[in-house]
Amino acid sequence: MTEKQTVNLKINGEEVEAPAGEMLIKVCHDRGLDVPFFCYHPGLVPEGNCRMCLVEVVKAPKPMPACTTPVTDGMEIETHSEAAKDARADVLEFMLSNHPLDCPICDKSGECLLQDNSYDHGKDGSRMVDVKQLKPTKDLGNGVKLWGNRCISCTRCVRFCSDIAGSGELAMVNRGDSSVVDVFPGYPLQNPLSGNVVDICPVGALLTEVFLYQARVWYEKKTASVCHECARGCNIELQALNNEVKRIVARHNDAVNDYWICDHGRYTYDYILGPERSLECRLGDSANPADAPGFLARRLKKSADEHGADSLGVVVSAVMSNEALYLLGSLLQELGVPAENIAACARDDGDEETFKGGFRISSDRNPNRRGVEAILGKDAFSSHSDGLLKKAKASKLRGLVLVSDLPGQRLPDGWIEALETVDFGLVFLLENDSRIPETAHLLPATAFSERDGSIINEDGRVQLVRAATQLPRGVLSLDELLQDTLVELGARESRISPRGLFDEMAGVIPALAGMRHGDLGEAGLSAQGGEE
Amino acid sequence: MAEIKQEKFEKVLTKYVDEDGSATLEFYRGHGGYEAAERVLKEMKPGEVIEAVKESTLRGRGGAGFPCGVKWSFVPKETDKPKYLVVNADESEPGTFKDRVLMERDPHQLIEGSIISAYAIESHVCYIYIRGEYYDAFLTMQKAIDEAYEAGILGENVLGTGFRLDMTMHRGAGAYICGEETGLLSSLEGKRGLPKIKPPFPAVEGLFGCPTVVNNVETLSCVTHIFDRGVDWFKSIGPPEGPGPKLLCVSGHVERPGTYEVPMGINLLDLVNDYAGGVWKKRKLKAIIPGGTSAKILTAEECDVGMDYESLAAKDTMLGSGGVIVMDEKTNMVNALYNILRFYAHESCGQCTPCREGTGWLAKICGRILHGTGRMEDLDLMIDLAQKMCGRTICVLADAAAFPCESIVRKFRLEFYAKINAGAGHERDIHTGGPLVQPGALSAHNQERLDELRGGH
């Protein structure tokens, strides 16, 4: 096909222009029309098997499935005629005829397409008095459990495994009303994207073991955020109950991750409230976090005054938000610390993986490497680090602030040794680290799920991170602490909101030039000089 | 309708099937075999072959009755993709056993028809998808194909004309749905035999995404004779809307069941009485299913009808696969319907909601009525469900289950009443108002599952 052509059709009597070849369901959904579905998923190849999206095509002898019917010129569609509504209500009756009505004990309840569609489009009452089909309940692998009785044979999960993950572990077995999803004996579900099948299963047939019976989904607080496990920055939704992250699910973003996330990102949230989480506050004589801003301002100033600003060093991490990096940068600037004294500690590389459907896990496990580079310069990871370590070895470093907030990864030994040589050492610590000397001061670091801010992914896309839970008792917001410290030093007037902070930062950092917090929205924006 | 008596009609498709050695190449050539193909390949252009078949009004013998030449003309001319001819030899419609005779007794007739057809659509690869249970037919066909290769009738240089054609057999594994053309193609591709949404039709996007023509064994066998005896000869037999010789498989309660070659349009009662020896045991006729179990049933009074596409359509049924199932007065229609419905419930591929759930549901209700726990409202429920399955699925298996169900319940309602009344008085489930499940009514699948869950103990 050459140029993208458009066709003109009529939907419910209204003239509509749509790109040629576009599926009817998309055109309807784009216009806000409620055309219900089960097997259709915008990220998968349509199969048209559930028959829920049947609409009336004027002059066609039969109702047509909107998900597999391309729009054509002159087509006339009725999505809500009696014929169309009846066809869909009938499909629902068939759908429910063998479905166990076990919503009260089903984890999907509250976010189940079958529940929603039944309320919106179904009939009341049931004419089914016969014995329902029984299908297996079993583990499929990777912590995914199958409740066969609930499966509506939509094949979303099957298509995901074959077309997106490319591993094809799942298949429909048996025929007729015995049809159900299964794996081949000895070949369990084991692809690194397997958790997505739970997200896309329209009913409670596929559930994750770790979330099972953990929460009623309507009680959960849902927060749009960004995964911090690699430099892709996949869009996620954090779901929390009573201030505990209960699960992470994928959030749609065409520019980054489509509809998917990897299992690593999905299942890495245990450290947030894990047994290793450090909550210790050790500020000289005080164990009170409220003393932190004053303490920090005093000690840094003292160190700079006594030994010169060049004797101060800071090590940041590439999971910190742009805002924290920016504030730390301005704090050091205020004290006159040279730029090369700010080093960044990267997370170890992992394996790069690309899947059949194009989904990619980056080998770079630093969610905000681009942010560090944009705010502190490209050398932060390399020459700054080397220089700072050398200085420490030569006993020229007198004050050192370390941010050790990499989940599952402790700081390299070199920095711990450096801590021993300085007069003033302070560590923002996420997870306990027994190597840290008694003489060093400690403050708890925040986890990514506890803060608002922004990060930049490897393609240069700026995306918002949002706090899904409140800070655990004793943990301070790093952004607020740094602002308060700057206030103590007389460099800022007062604390401002994350929104104001971003806009201020965008005015200073060239990579963010022209951006406004309000424009980032759910999907983020491509940064200046980004590769998109 | 044409009233041609048995002896006056000259058989062509099954002319030699009773003779010794009819399956060999020597026999076939000895009776003028492959002359038509040679003439066509040497003297006609592919387009002319398609035009001739269009002109003959040959309609598909597999079930849908689609005009053969028209289907061929949908194959795109300008394409750099390979084109395929696929012979549908899955013959699995209950009551149908005509393709079997053709393959077991006259395999070269099919090969010749396939050569002509492949030439017409410019295909160089022909697959024969044969029903797995037809092992003898498979061996015979394979032998004939081997012979044809050896004699230069298949291969690089078909009959010395320079036309290239390879022919390969593929055996099915016993699924009815693999007779549906798109299900067949999925199966041939090595996948589960799942039908696909049309359009795109196979002629445009079929096997491995390439243009593909799927034709029934009998359809392709007819092609041989259209070019052997001429288009005019073909059109002289039966009604103009769908002429030609037709194989009809008579089974059920008749004296002489079997495959009979008749002129299209023969009266159904003549077929039963003159060819099949009439209803057996001197009993009275109750009903006939005229075109395989997927066709709507005809009561005895409705059986005075021509066996051709249009006449049967006028009686709201169809010629279908040509499987004529005769039922005598002692037939229990509830039992008959239960048998049919169990078949469709078992054979639904399970993709489409109305078919997957509807076929099993209908079978359960019918089984319940048969086992004495039916309710009067079940009859309207069955008709309603059947109607709601029609026209809403990927393939027409759902319709094929709904047609016999709706027609049998409507036309033989009293028999269903009788069964229900005989079982009346049974206690009801106090929660649902439904009948209590009786011994024997638990679905076979559930029993299997329970066995499995018990780990064989």
Ligand SMILES: Cc1cc2nc3c(=O)[nH]c(=O)nc-3n(C[C@H](O)[C@H](O)[C@H](O)COP(=O)(O)O)c2cc1C
């Ligand atoms: C459920 C189902 C089963 C079918 N089984 C067969 C079959 O066994 N043999 C056959 O020739 N056609 C069968 N058909 C019809 C085919 O889909 C197709 O129409 C036919 O092969 C086309 O060939 P024809 O035009 O020569 O008849 C079946 C159709 C359906 C819906």
Ligand code: SF4
């Ligand atoms: S398990 Fe869920 S996603 Fe998979 S086929 Fe069944 S209902 Fe669809």
Ligand code: SF4
């Ligand atoms: S109608 Fe039935 S057999 Fe045909 S594709 Fe749908 S589920 Fe399969």
